[in-house]
Amino acid sequence: MGTVTSAIVIGGGIAGPVAALALQKAGIAVTVHEAHDGFADGVGGALSIAPNGRTALAAVDADHVIERVGQPMSGMVMQSWTGKRLAEFGTFDDLPAMQLVWRHELYRALYDEAVGRGIRITHGKRLVSLTGGVAGFADGTTAEADVVIGADGIRSTVRRLIDPGAPAPRYVGLLGFGARCDGDGIAPTGDKMHLVFGKRAFFGYQVTGTGEGGWFVNLPSRDPSYGAGFTPAEWLPVLAEAFTGDRIPAVELIRRTDPKDLVVTGGLEDIPSVPVWHRDRAVLIGDAAHPTSPSSGQGASLAAESAVQLARCLRDLPLPQAFSAYEALRRARVERVIAAAARTNSDKAAGPVARVLRDALMPVAMRLLANPEKFRWQFDHPIDWPAPVRALA
Known part of the structure; x- marks a missing residue:
């Protein structure tokens, strides 16, 4: 059984509020601390919430947030510059429908959902130090909890504080x-x-x-x-x-x-691999732990998955076993997604000669990839919230 009763979440973007919802459901008292003084209204472009992201949100009773702000995406059509249709990738009838959302609308909807459930979110709290479970902020204040969760993005301060040698984006x-x-x-x-x-x-x-x-x-x-x-x-x-x-x-x-x-x-x-996800009483989620480029279409969905799985581990296991179990559940999967997105980026960023070769081979490659089952591993990722998490052998 877990021994954690309180948590601090650093970062109030996408991963932070989802983590707070999951922790609250796990019976852990949580406060979110956001560095910026104001809200992120109007910031960010469009992104997709994949079926696996919706599955994660449903585990903490928050999938309705996506339905409120999203537009259904039943598939993706790949085309060449000539307008020729190369392939069409549909979604899966047995999984939640993919949704297209605008980041600022998703941010505000998750923020309001967390606040509506009684979760406290403070602003103007820029993290500058971390000692055990004590977070120090630039305004001279501190906050303490059993665990500190870094949900502060690809340039995570929590990541740098727990591992000064962490790779840069x-x-x-x-x-x-x-x-x-x-x-x-x-x-x-x-x-x-x-x-x-x-x-x-x-x-x-x-x-x-x-x-x-x-x-x-x-x-x-x-x-x-x-x-x-x-x-x-x-x-x-x-x-x-x-x-x-x-x-x-x-x-x-x-x-x-x-x-x-x-x-x-x-x-x-992106960062292909973040070597250290946790140390002492601090742990990383979302882009702080596994930042993938937007080409994956999975950034927000993976962040939701990690937030929910971490909460399950903290609910069921004492430290440090909870952190180890969480990393074991997540690392291989997220790094596989990051690697797949990197291959897509290579095609998008191809030079003049490589583009000619790419365009010549693209129709054949698309036919080989047109089977949606090849991508099921990304989208079909159930999370059994009630099931107890077991410690690693």
Whole structure:
């Protein structure tokens, strides 16, 4: 049986509130401490919540949050720059439907759900020190609990404090952008996301039957700081130029985008493996433990999985067995997803010669991958909340 009765969560983004919901359900008192003074309303582009992410949220009675803010995605259509359909990947009838959400809406919905259940979230608490279960903040205050959970993202302070030698994020060769726009008059994609390997960049878009459009771009660049001084109004023509000549609606959707709606993510990053996930009374979840690039489509879903599994382990096992069991449940799976996303990034960031070879081989590769069962391992990941977690032998 677990011995943990209290927890501090560092980070109030996506993973933090989910962890708080799971810990509360496990009977552990929890407070979330967020570094920023305000809310993250309006911050971030579109992302998908995969069936496995919804399964994790359902384990803590929070799947309704996704249904409230998401749009169903019944599949993904892969296309070439010519507009030719290369393959279509459907979802699984026996699993929850994938959902497309905007990050700021998901953030606020999870935040409100946690607060609505009586979970305290404090702001302006930038972590600067960690000693056992005592967290020290830049404003001179401290907080103490049985465990400290780092849910503070890819540049995690908790990760650095428990392992000063932890690897830094790795730039994957792509710059990220996204926006909502008017899709009226453009052929609707319905509830399917279209993903296009353009001649010079990668484009994803979805246009609903009501004329609402959304898109994202992965722009190859050897320099992650390229365009660092550009305003959104300066970026839009650069992005449109990248798809000139491609027989897809990328240029039109980009031209319809109001600069104030453009989300500039910047350089996309991952960390193939974080060697140390826990030390003493501190542990990592989400992008602090296993940051995958957006190409995986799994970042938020994996964060939810880890938050729920950690809560189960803390519920059932004493420290440090709980941390060891949690890592054993999670590490191999998340690193496999990170590696798969890295291969996708290589295709998106291919140079001129590699692009010719990629485009020539793509139809054959897509036919080989068109069987959705090849991807079931990512999406079909049940979590049995009531089942007790056993200590490692």
